Amino acid sequence: MTTLQTEVHKSTSGEVDKPTTPLVRKYTTHLPPEMVKWIKREAVERDVKDYQIVEEAIRELQFKVALGR
Template structure:
């Protein structure tokens, strides 16, 4: 009698298998000054996160503390 291997013994435990566990995001590219790229990379290393997560945190902080750059209400 052979003991089952982990690869052969893996069974899903819920109906959630195959569903994404993180929110879907849109891949987006932009151009930044060299100094900003260095800052983003340093912050990512210090915080132990991905560089795009640093950019997301920075944009989220900006979005929460600043007025919109373009007013959508008056069509500008």
């Protein structure tokens, strides 16, 4: 679901340097089929990637947990 993105620095000569540290780390988990279907449908409706839907949900959960629910 999550893709690996890396920073690439471009020099003034137009050459691309080697990638530095990843911005995100790929992570895999198991979800019920109906949840995967909902995530994919929601992503299409919002015109975003499926991992963005999952990331948003996890961030909201983190916020709620930090507030003590």
